[in-house]
Amino acid sequence: MGRLLLAFCLAYVLCVLLGESPLGEQARRGFEIPRHTPRHATRRTLSVLSIAMLILSHPVWAIALLLKIIWKAAAQRSLLSRTRLYLPHKLEP
Secondary structure, eight states: OHHHHHHHHHHHHHHHHHHHSHHHHHHHHHHOOOOSSOBTTBOOOSOHHHHHHHHHHSHHHHHHHHHHHHHHHHTTOOSOOOOOOOOOSSOOO
16 A cells, blocks of 8 residues: 555656656647736646647647657667757647
């Protein structure tokens, strides 16, 4: 039971980091519709966890993320880097 809880905690932290990454900011532009008037000093409507879940569940973003991971692993490069991944702004299902 302890290992399962640890796995859920690790998955949660990784999703939050994915939502805060440059890829998450790029995905936010495609997924989020900002509020017209700021609420609590922000116009954002989605949390970083929601953005990460959308990245992992949307086919275009999930395939691009998976290809990036495979490409870096094949090149024996670090999977955690600060480089931006280019994805089209217009997403189609």
